Structure formats: C-alpha cells, structure tokens
Amino acid sequence: MEYILKNGIVYDPANEVNGEKMDICFKDGKIVEDVSADAEVLDVTDKIVMPAGVDPHAHVAGPKLVVGRLYRPEDERRGVAQKTKVTRAEAGFSIPSCPTTGYRYSRMGYGTVCEAAMPPLEAKHTHEEINTIPNIDINPLPLFGNNWFVMEYARENRIDDLAAFIAAMLRVSKGYGVKIVNPCGSEAWGWGMNVHGYDDKAPYFDVTSREVVRALAKANEQLGLPHSIHIHPNDLGHPGNVPTTIATLDSIKDIAKSTKASAGVRDQTIHCTHAQFHSYTGNSWKDAASGAEEVADFINKNPYVTCDVGQVTFDETTTMTADAPMEYDLFKISGLKWANKDIECETAAGIIPCIYSPKTPVSTLQWAIGLELFLHIENPWQVCLTTDHPNAGPFIRYPKIISWLMSAEKRMSMIDNGEVHKWASKRTGLAGLEREYDFYEIATISRAAPARIHGFQDRGALTPGYNADIAVYDINPNDFDPSKDPEGVEKAFSNAYYTIKDGQIVVKDGDIVSTKQSHTIWTNVIGYEEEEKQIIDSIMPFFTQYYSVKWENYQVHDHYVPNPTRVDVEAK
Amino acid sequence: MKTITFDQKKTSSIALEFDELITDNIYSWTEEDFAAYKVPVGNSRFPITDYFDITVEGEAESPAEVKMILNGDCNRVKYIGCKMSAGEVVVNGDADLHVGAEMSGGVVTVFGNVAAHAGREMKGGKLEIMGNTKEFCGASYIGEWRGMSGGEIIIHGNAGKQCGECLVGGKIHVLGDCDILAGIHMTKGTIEIDGNVNRWPGGQMKNGNIVIHGKVGRLLEGFVEQGIVTDPELDGIVYPGRYIEYKGDIALNGKGTLIIDAEKNRDRLSTWIEEDDEYNAIREYRAQ
Numbered sequence: 063m064e065y066i067l068k069n070g071i072v073y074d075p076a077n078e079v080n081g082e083k084m085d086i087c088f089k090d091g092k093i094v095e096d097v098s099a100d101a102e103v104l105d106v107t108d109k110i111v112m113p114a115g116v117d118p119h120a121h122v123a124g125p126k127l128v129v130g131r132l133y134r135p136e137d138e139r140r141g142v143a144q145k146t147k148v149t150r151a152e153a154g155f156s157i158p159s160c161p162t163t164g165y166r167y168s169r170m171g172y173g174t175v176c177e178a179a180m181p182p183l184e185a186k187h188t189h190e191e192i193n194t195i196p197n198i199d200i201n202p203l204p205l206f207g208n209n210w211f212v213m214e215y216a217r218e219n220r221i222d223d224l225a226a227f228i229a230a231m232l233r234v235s236k237g238y239g240v241k242i243v244n245p246c247g248s249e250a251w252g253w254g255m256n257v258h259g260y261d262d263k264a265p266y267f268d269v270t271s272r273e274v275v276r277a278l279a280k281a282n283e284q285l286g287l288p289h290s291i292h293i294h295p296n297d298l299g300h301p302g303n304v305p306t307t308i309a310t311l312d313s314i315k316d317i318a319k320s321t322k323a324s325a326g327v328r329d330q331t332i333h334c335t336h337a338q339f340h341s342y343t344g345n346s347w348k349d350a351a352s353g354a355e356e357v358a359d360f361i362n363k364n365p366y367v368t369c370d371v372g373q374v375t376f377d378e379t380t381t382m383t384a385d386a387p388m389e390y391d392l393f394k395i396s397g398l399k400w401a402n403k404d405i406e407c408e409t410a411a412g413i414i415p416c417i418y419s420p421k422t423p424v425s426t427l428q429w430a431i432g433l434e435l436f437l438h439i440e441n442p443w444q445v446c447l448t449t450d451h452p453n454a455g456p457f458i459r460y461p462k463i464i465s466w467l468m469s470a471e472k473r474m475s476m477i478d479n480g481e482v483h484k485w486a487s488k489r490t491g492l493a494g495l496e497r498e499y500d501f502y503e504i505a506t507i508s509r510a511a512p513a514r515i516h517g518f519q520d521r522g523a524l525t526p527g528y529n530a531d532i533a534v535y536d537i538n539p540n541d542f543d544p545s546k547d548p549e550g551v552e553k554a555f556s557n558a559y560y561t562i563k564d565g566q567i568v569v570k571d572g573d574i575v576s577t578k579q580s581h582t583i584w585t586n587v588i589g590y591e592e593e594e595k596q597i598i599d600s601i602m603p604f605f606t607q608y609y610s611v612k613w614e615n616y617q618v619h620d621h622y623v624p625n626p627t628r629v630d631v632e633a634k
Numbered sequence: 635m636k637t638i639t640f641d642q643k644k645t646s647s648i649a650l651e652f653d654e655l656i657t658d659n660i661y662s663w664t665e666e667d668f669a670a671y672k673v674p675v676g677n678s679r680f681p682i683t684d685y686f687d688i689t690v691e692g693e694a695e696s697p698a699e700v701k702m703i704l705n706g707d708c709n710r711v712k713y714i715g716c717k718m719s720a721g722e723v724v725v726n727g728d729a730d731l732h733v734g735a736e737m738s739g740g741v742v743t744v745f746g747n748v749a750a751h752a753g754r755e756m757k758g759g760k761l762e763i764m765g766n767t768k769e770f771c772g773a774s775y776i777g778e779w780r781g782m783s784g785g786e787i788i789i790h791g792n793a794g795k796q797c798g799e800c801l802v803g804g805k806i807h808v809l810g811d812c813d814i815l816a817g818i819h820m821t822k823g824t825i826e827i828d829g830n831v832n833r834w835p836g837g838q839m840k841n842g843n844i845v846i847h848g849k850v851g852r853l854l855e856g857f858v859e860q861g862i863v864t865d866p867e868l869d870g871i872v873y874p875g876r877y878i879e880y881k882g883d884i885a886l887n888g889k890g891t892l893i894i895d896a897e898k899n900r901d902r903l904s905t906w907i908e909e910d911d912e913y914n915a916i917r918e919y920r921a922q
Contacts, residue, residue, distance in 0.1 A: 136778035398779065 063565065064089045064101035067532065070111030071539055073501050075442075075510035076523030080502045081539060086111055088530035091565035095526045104567075108538040109559055112505045114173030114531035115460075116522050118512035119292070119335045119370045120451040122163050123177050123191035123200065125184040126382040126411045129401050130157040130452075134380055134415060149574050156379040156452040164196040164580065166458050168569050171533025171558035174513075174521055174583075177202040178241060178292065178335065178450075179384050181405040182209075183611070185235035189622040192582050197561075197568050199627065201516065201583035203292055204235045205384055205409045206278055207242030208249040208264075211601055216277035217269035225281040226593035227601075229633065232287075233594070236584040236618045236626070239289035239516075240282050243384035244296050245271040248410045256387035257296055260309040271296050272313055279317045279331060285587055285633045286322025288517025290368075292333045298388050299339050304353035307340040308360050311367050319366065324631040327517045329365055329443070336372025336450040337361075338432035347424055352490035354431045358438030361445075368515050369439070370446035373432035373463050374425060375455025378417045383453060386410035407608055418455065420476075426483035428454070430490035436467055437495045442506040446515065460508070461555035465548035467499040472548040498545050518583075520627075534560035581627040589634030635701065636661065636694035640686040642706025642727075648676040649730050650685060653713035657697035657721030657740060665690045697721045697740070704729075709749070715742040718759070734761040737785070750794065751775075756804065758785040766791035769813075772806045773799035779819065782806070798825045801842060817844045820890065824869060838883050839890035843868040845877075846894040850902075857882035857892055862903075866893055878902065 067086040072079050087097040121127060131138065131154070140155035141162070152162040167175060180188045180202040192200045206212050206228065215224040228240060246264035247257045253265050261270045279291045295310040297303035314332045319325060334340065341357045344350035361367050383389060386402055389412020393400035396416065403411040418425040432454070439445040447464070451457040466473055476482050477493050487493045499507075513522020521529050536559040537550070544551045557572025568576050587594075598613075605613060620626075638660065651674040660667075668688040672679035682688065686706075694700045698720035708714065709728035716732050719739045728746035735754035744752075747765035753772045771793050774781035781800035792810035801820035808816075811829035818837040827835075830848035837854050845868065857880035864876050868891060877893035896903065 133777065135776045136774070139775065 064097040070106040072111045073505040074524045075506040110535040113509045116512040117175040118446045119178045124188040160194040168197040173531035174199045182235040196577040199581040201238035203241035204237035207245035210407045213267045216274040226597040229587035229590040230594040243294040245274040251387040283320040286320035286325040301344040301350035330368040334369040337369040338372045354434035370448040372450035374429040375459035381416045382413040386412040420482040423485040430486040430492040437497045442503045447508045461552040465551040468544035469548040530565035532562040583627045636692040639689045640704045653716045656718040657700040661694045661700045753787045756782045762788045768794040771797045840888040856885040
C-alpha cells in the first residue's frame with residue numbers, strides 16, 4: 063500500500079527539517095522518496111507532521127506492573143472506557159492494562175517505548191506482556207546493576223567476562239541494552255540496607271557502585287551495543303544527591319565510545335534516567351532545593367552524557383522501581399500501602415502509590431526541578447521527554463508537559479496564581495527562566511533524540527528506508543502561538559490527527575481505527591558465541607545451586623518473542 | 635418539581651446498572667427519552683422499558699428538583715443514586731450493590747435491605763436504609779484507602795462486615811447490630827452503633843470516633859483503656875450515659891476514640907479492674 067501525506071508542515075530534526083511544507087511518502091511500511099500516482103493521498107495541509115514519538119524510559123510491562131495492578135485495583139477504575147469494534151475495554155490510570163497502554167501511546171502519536179527495567183529472571187513474563195501491548199514497539203532493558211555475577215566480574219575487573227555475560231544475557235532474556243538501577247543498593251536491600259554515595263560497597267561483595275558502573279560501561283562499549291549504559295544512579299529522591307549524580311556521570315569520562323558501527327548512531331556513553339529525581343541539594347527535605355542548574359551545567363559541558371527528565375505531573379500515581387530501598391523510604395514517609403519484590407540474585411523492586419500535589423512543597427519542588435532541567439540543558443539532543451512512567455506521572459501527561467515547555471507565561475501563571483506551592487519560586491530558579499521550546503525542539507526531545515540515544519537506525523526520523531512511524535497533529539504552526547495557547551497544545555498532542563505505525567493508520571482524529579502487533583526490539587551480539595558458552599558454563603554450578611529455576615526454564619525462547627526486531631551487533 | 639416513577643415489570647437474573655440513571659443525568663428526560671434508553675445488563679444493553687414502566691410528572695430545571703421513585707424488588711439493580719449530586723431517590727424495596735456510592739448530595743432512601751458497598755466513598759448527602767446492609771457500607775473501593783468522606787448514612791437494621799472501612803469523614807449511624815471490623819482503617823468521622831458489635835471495632839484506626847451503645851464481642855489489643863467517662867462529647871455531640879473510653883489503635887500509633895457502653899460491657903471492667911469500685915459506680919449510676 064502506498065500513501066502520501068500531502069502538504070504537512072514537517073518537523074524532522076534528524077534530517078534538519080524545521081517546519082517545512084512538504085509531502086511525506088511511504089510504501090509497504092517504509093518511508094520512501096516517492097510513490098506512484100496510485101498512492102492514497104492523506105491531506106494534512108497545514109498540520110504538523112513528525113516522526114512517531116519514541117519514549118526512552120517507561121515502565122509498561124513486567125512483574126512490578128502486575129504487582130501494581132493487583133494491589134491497586136482502585137487505580138484500574140480510573141480511565142475506564144468501553145470496548146469498541148477495534149479496541150478492547152480500557153482500564154487504569156497510572157498502571158493501565160496492557161492493551162490500554164498501547165492505545166494511549168498511539169493516541170499521542172507514539173510508536174516506540176523503552177521498557178526500562180526487565181529482571182532477566184522475569185523476562186519471559188515481561189515478553190508475554192509486551193505481546194499484548196498493541197501499536198507500539200518495545201525494547202526492554204535487562205537489569206544488570208545488582209546482578210551477583212556482574213558484581214563479581216566488576217570487583218575482579220574481568221571486563222571480557224562481563225562483556226560475554228552481557229552478550230549472553232541479552233540473548234537469553236531477549237533484551238536490548240544495559241540497565242543499571244541503584245548499583246549495589248538493591249543488593250544491599252536484601253540485607254535491609256542501602257548504599258549511600260557512589261563509593262559505598264555492596265555488603266559481602268566488596269565492590270562499589272563506581273566499580274560496577276565503570277565495568278558495565280567498559281563492557282558495553284567493548285561490545286559496541288547500540289545503546290549506552292542506562293543508569294538510575296544511587297540516592298534517588300534524597301536531598302543532597304547532586305554530588306552522587308555528578309560523580310556517577312563524571313566517572314565515565316575516560317571511557318571512550320565504541321567505534322563499532324552499531325554504536326555509531328549515538329553520541330553518549332552514559333544515559334542518566336529521570337535526572338529530576340537526582341538533582342536535589344540540601345541535607346533533608348527541610349532545606350532541600352534545586353540542584354538542576356548544577357546537573358544541567360555538567361551535562362552541557364559533557365556531550366558524552368544524555369538524560370531524560372522524569373517530569374512530575376501532579377497526579378496520583380504509582381511508583382515502581384528496582385530501587386527497592388528507596389521505595390521503602392517513600393513508604394516510611396507516606397505510610398501508604400507498600401509492596402516489595404525480591405528477584406533472586408538479580409535485583410529487587412518496590413511499589414507504592416504516590417500523590418504529587420501542587421499544594422505540597424516537595425511535589426512542587428520536584429515539578430520545578432524537572433522543568434528547570436529541560437530549560438537549562440542547552441542541547442535538546444541531550445535531554446528527553448519522560449515522566450519515568452508511572453513514577454513521576456502517567457505518560458498520558460506528555461502533552462501537558464509539552465505545553466509547559468512551550469509557554470513561559472503558563473509556567474509563570476502557575477507560580478504567580480498560587481496554583482503551585484511557593485517553593486517553586488523560593489527554592490528553584492524556574493521563575494527566572496523565560497526559555498520556550500519550539501516545535502522543532504519538541505520533536506527533538508520526544509522523537510529524534512530518544513531514537514539516537516537508543517541507537518535506533520530505523521525510526522525516529524522521516525528518512526527514506528526508515529519505518530513509516532509518523533504522527534500528525536492538528537496544529538498549523540504558522541497561525542498558532544503555543545506560548546499563548548497551552549491548552550491548545552495539550553489538546554492537539556493528546557489526540558493525534560493521524561498516527562501511522564509501520565505504514566498502517568492506527569489513529570485517526572484521536573480515535574484508534576486499527577491495531578497492530580508490537581515488535582520486540584532486542585540486541586543480538588555476534589562474535590561472542592564461544593565466550594558466551596564459556597561464561598555460561600562457568601556460572602552454571604552457582605546458577606544450579608542458588609537459582610530456584612533451571613537454566614532451561616530461565617531462557618526466553620523464540621516463541622515468547624513472536625514479532626522480533628533483531629538488532630545484530632558485530633562485536634568483534 | 636419532577637417525579638419520575640419506575641414501576642417494575644420484570645426482574646433480571648443479571649444485574650441492571652443504574653449509574654447513568656441518576657438525577658444529574660435524567661432531570662430533563664421525558665418519557666420518550668426513557669423509552670429510547672437502553673440500560674446496561676451485564677455486557678449488553680436492553681431497553682429500560684423492558685424492566686420498568688416509567689412515568690414522568692412535572693418539570694425540573696436542575697437535578698435538585700427531581701424525585702426518582704423505584705417501586706418493586708430492585709435487588710438486582712446496581713448503582714442506584716451512584717455519583718448523584720442533588721435530588722431525591724426513593725426505593726420501595728430492596729436494592730443491589732453500590733446504592734448511593736460516591737454521591738455528593740441529595741437524599742437516597744431505601745425501604746428494604748441493600749447489598750454491599752452502600753454509600754461507598756460517599757462525599758455528601760444522606761443515605762437512609764430502613765433494612766439491613768451487607769459488607770462495606772460507607773467503605774472505600776477495594777484497594778482504595780479513602781472511604782466515605784462526608785454526608786450521613788443511617789441504617790435502621792444491621793450492618794455487615796467492615797462498615798465504615800477507611801472512613802475519612804461524615805457519620806454512619808447503625809441502629810441495629812454491626813458485624814466485625816467496623817471502622818477499620820478509619821482516620822476521621824464518626825460511627826455510632828446502637829446495637830451489639832461482633833468483634834474488633836476500629837482495627838488499625840488512626841483517628842475518628844466510634845460509639846457503641848451495645849455489647850462488644852472482642853476488642854483488639856491495640857486499644858488502651860482510658861477509664862470511665864460520663865456523658866462524653868465527641869465532635870460537638872453529647873452521648874448521654876457512662877462509657878468505657880479507649881484510645882487506639884496503638885499498633886499504628888492511632889489516636890482514635892472508641893467508647894463503649896459501660897453497663898453492657900461491665901464484664902470487661904470486672905475482668906480488668908477487679909479491685910476498684912468502678913462496677914459498683916456504674917450500677918449506682920444506672921439505678922439513679
């Protein structure tokens with residue numbers, strides 16, 4: 063099938079197209095230069111055309127989502143919608159059901175989402191959930207930061223073995239890249255402890271967070287994986303965590319980016335996720351303040367670092383993370399119901415509801431810090447739009463965040479009218495920031511930059527040969543001032559005029575008109591097969607002794623990934 | 635004033651859902667509108683006129699000017715008055731789940747028994763039940779930690795388990811007996827029970843008041859006896875008589891108040907304080 067999107071106003075940062083009126087053609091699921099006269103014409107005159115959105119960090123599938131849904135049935139009744147001829151019934155707000163997740167991303171014009179924390183032991187289940195999420199492709203990141211084998215290799219500086227282990231685990235779990243969460247901290251939680259600071263040691267392992275992160279970064283670059291290490295640093299959410307954050311990012315400075323072609327798309331060697339939660343100064347919440355300027359300044363000076371923000375959206379949501387000790391801290395503060403999950407020898411997780419209210423000082427401080435990061439980081443290719451869904455807010459609030467970024471007037475009115483707590487002006491510099499994003503920058507932080515950061519070579523741009531993942535929004539940027547009409551921005555980005563996924567129209571006028579099976583994007587390392595075999599043989603005695611499952615049941619077999627997009631990496 | 639009368643023609647084994655048929659939505663409806671309306675029944679919809687003869691009398695310009703009368707056995711009609719903000723609903727018979735749930739204003743009166751979740755997460759208004767209720771009256775939705783927050787529920791019969799669970803405001807008055815765990819997890823508001831209570835009232839309560847005029851089966855260990863109080867006043871209301879006062883639930887560092895009739899629960903005093911004359915003092919007080 064051939065289509066031509068006619069007369070749209072195109073924003074395609076990867077190809078440096080900034081608001082040009084042009085046609086976009088696609089055929090058989092791919093962007094093409096031209097189509098025949100028989101092509102179906104989709105008239106998008108004076109409407110915004112962008113590549114479909116890419117979410118670089120969210121939690122949409124996996125065991126902690128299931129725990130969240132099970133213990134928060136009250137969340138499921140929010141956002142209920144009846145089934146239609148195309149869609150299944152929808153339910154859930156902060157932790158929507160799997161089909162609902164796909165529909166809602168589609169309505170916003172998104173096409174790809176990174177599932178940011180997949181315990182390898184629970185990878186099978188994660189893939190089962192991915193298979194039930196329609197319309198979006200998903201690349202899951204396995205967790206490595208507290209894996210017992212990883213910590214041993216890091217302690218002994220066995221980078222070659224670690225690289226082989228990563229290659230094996232990506233194959234075994236059908237994962238995409240290296241995710242690190244509170245390195246050594248989640249392991250410490252098994253002993254009721256945490257690590258505080260980058261140079262604390264995991265109990266009984268005699269290895270520090272620094273050693274684990276550096277070892278994983280070296281192994282990642284040795285393999286030339288498409289994505290860099292993707293880190294949730296230590297001390298998340300604790301006042302005074304800026305030094306830990308900067309120490310973590312700075313520690314990678316001397317590690318050169320891989321020269322392999324597979325890593326050639328990205329610029330960074332470390333991606334710091336939900337940076338907002340890692341940008342607090344002070345010693346306690348009594349004197350906490352924004353450290354956004356300091357963190358942003360570091361990122362501005364160091365192009366090897368990228369981040370996503372994890373913007374707070376003032377909602378009642380559900381926090382869920384592999385940083386289990388942090389969730390326990392949150393439980394002690396809020397007293398709300400708390401669930402904990404331990405993944406043997408690999409990681410842990412905590413889940414707890416959280417209410418971000420604009421009337422409370424801490425929530426407002428977090429909100430303002432997130433926006434400060436967006437506005438202080440000069441290069442939009444180094445920052446991505448996320449809410450760390452659902453931790454700082456549900457992903458359906460992305461359009462609202464876009465409206466805040468595009469309108470200084472809106473931000474100021476929220477501060478001046480008392481819509482948010484006074485800490486926004488007293489403890490952050492948000493009130494003094496007049497920068498406003500334009501549509502080109504919005505397209506960068508929500509499409510082009512996340513795609514480049516994840517090393518995708520088939521999406522995030524309207525380049526011929528790329529997947530025909532396209533979003534059209536009903537705004538004419540030539541007679542629309544986003545700074546004066548934030549509600550209009552939010553409405554348009556919430557309901558895509560068209561969302562096209564692999565050349566198939568899945569959304570029209572904000573309604574789901576068709577659904578499509580998701581692809582699972584995973585990384586296949588080529589050239590390390592012998593080392594992988596050796597490393598698996600070497601860990602097998604330990605695995606057999608301590609894991610509660612057999613290796614044969616541990617692996618994600620091909621039928622769990624019925625619709626794969628395999629990214630081959632020539633590691634040697 | 636507009637009166638909309640639903641006279642039952644036939645019952646359904648699968649529950650009808652009335653959450654769309656509330657005063658806020660139907661105050662301007664005519665009989666023709668009702669004739670065209672299909673009510674949810676399970677996963678399908680059927681004409682409401684299959685189940686009820688509907689008569690509309692008078693005019694209304696707002697929900698407050700509507701009186702909705704349901705005649706018949708509505709024990710398979712769910713969500714009556716759910717989320718209504720004004721007006722009046724009268725059920726001349728039994729009602730199914732979620733009567734008056736999440737209502738914020740108006741009055742719902744049921745002249746029969748109701749199923750579970752009556753007045754769930756009610757925010758305002760008045761719900762009066764002439765018969766008995768089942769579990770979770772004035773409670774929260776499953777998993778939710780904020781239950782009824784305002785308004786008043788009066789139950790002339792008995793209440794089921796976990797009445798007033800997670801109560802955060804408003805008042806529940808049970809004129810009959812109450813099953814286990816009344817006021818569990820409550821943080822504010824008042825539960826008054828005229829009859830007996832099975833067991834464990836106020837489990838894990840953090841604040842608020844529970845007044846029990848009858849006999850209490852078993853108390854949780856997290857309630858600390860404060861002594862005998864006479865004509866106690868709670869939130870501006872005086873409860874005449876002598877009561878044993880407890881504070882709890884200390885398991886959660888709670889500061890809730892639980893007062894139970896001293897005379898009817900004298901065994902509790904005689905067991906705990908055998909040497910003093912509290913028991914005799916109560917008898918003397920009663921004899922006066």
